Amino acid sequence: VLRDRRPRNCPPGPAEIPFFGRLPFFDEETGENLRKNYGNIVMYRTGTIRSVFLFDYDTAKEAMARLEFADRPDFFTTFSLDDQKLGGVISSNGVHWQHDRRFVLRNLRNLGMGKNHLEEAINIEGKALVEDLKKYGGEAINYPDSFRTVALNIIWQMVASTRYDLRSKEVETIYRMTNEFRENFTPLMLLPSFIPALDHLPKSIKNYLFKDDIFDRFVEEMKNVVNEAVDKHLEDYDPDNPRDLIDEYIKDMKENEGDDNSLFRRGALNQIVNDLFGAGSDTVYNMLKWVTYLLARYPEYATRMQQQIDAVVPRDRMVSLDYKPSLPLVEAFTVEALRYSSLAVYNAQRSAHRDTTINGYFIPKGTMIQVGNYSIHHDPRYWDDPHKFYPERFLDDSATKYTAPNIGFFAFGSGRRPCAGELLARMELFLFTAAIIQHFDVIPPKGVVLSQKDIVNLGGLRTPADNKLIYRPRN
């Protein structure tokens, strides 16, 4: 018990329970309570692992920029499709991470991220989404799968040259698995990651206690999708005509064949593809749920944005990025949706690579670093009336110009390891939002009043609960 004691001069936090710690948590309320009781840097122990929560923007920004906090904790590799569990972007560390992240950023850029020709692909999906929503004929529906498929289609065309029909059955199994996983998620499920001894329990007990079988089914399903895509690419690979990110990787893999030190490996490729499939679609899908939820809850903004769009974009044309300067409210609305939603309630966890300090507190090697994105986004030091949905906070006084937040904003992380798809995500969010607003009034069914109660936290992802909304075509 003595050896297990919290080292001296660590950040304050609740009393530690030796060996077991406290239950892991992913909700915003627990974080906010810790911040109120202990301040902006809090140490919290779960199982054998200590976490330090950073609730203050300046401290979080400074920490995220430091190399010793660039690693992810070990449990991120639980779902890795790399047999060596070393490659990929989201879960990897050290030279493997640097190598694979650099590869992904270079290729996403070459494939159009942040450039205008990608806009065309996004607008093709935008048009398909409009047609799909029209098919419901104004009936009240839950957030449709097409929100997910349009986002998936963009990243999946860049990665694997594949596009799914918006009503395709092919992706339904994966969606079902993702939903099953999120809906069944409880913090208990992650306990074996915090108390490794629990991992040695018999499988049947782990299935019962930690729902291991749900994890397994999800990983198995993703393995099939990824293997199928990569195998197909290997079969018809043509070195003179690389089609997409998988082909580019195969090219590098072949060029480095025989070099035992090469980090271009099939296992790493599988995990990169898996990372992009998930990170590139699930995030944007959930943001489109937020966008439509907020349109239905705050119709006054929908009306004002429709007026802005109608004034400059002919009705038979899709909104393009060229119109952005004339549509400041649309951009402000999407960025406020990112802040207000705080989709990732806590930034993807990092781990201290060595003994170090934050603001004079001792941080032992292996401590998990958790940035409280929700708390930062609702901190009154940076945001007036932070619980209010108020896109105007990103407009200048004359409401004619969008001004980007330069402080207190953490939606895409920060520092050495921020979101690798931020530019793509911002393009998609702006263009899909504009397409929906231009073509539909999004309204709740008669008698339904949307409120704060409609928001749920699914394993650290803050998102609107299933809500039936009406997408009424504009005349």
Ligand code: HEM
């Ligand atoms: C609105 C949509 C999105 C949000 C809110 C979002 C948010 C985030 C956040 C908070 C992180 C963790 C950053 C950190 O550790 O500091 C992250 C990482 C990442 N995101 Fe996104 N993301 C979005 C869309 C995308 C898209 C479209 C892609 C596709 C390319 C993508 C790819 C990634 C990857 C690969 C990482 C891991 C980066 C690394 O560990 O080096 N994200 N994202």
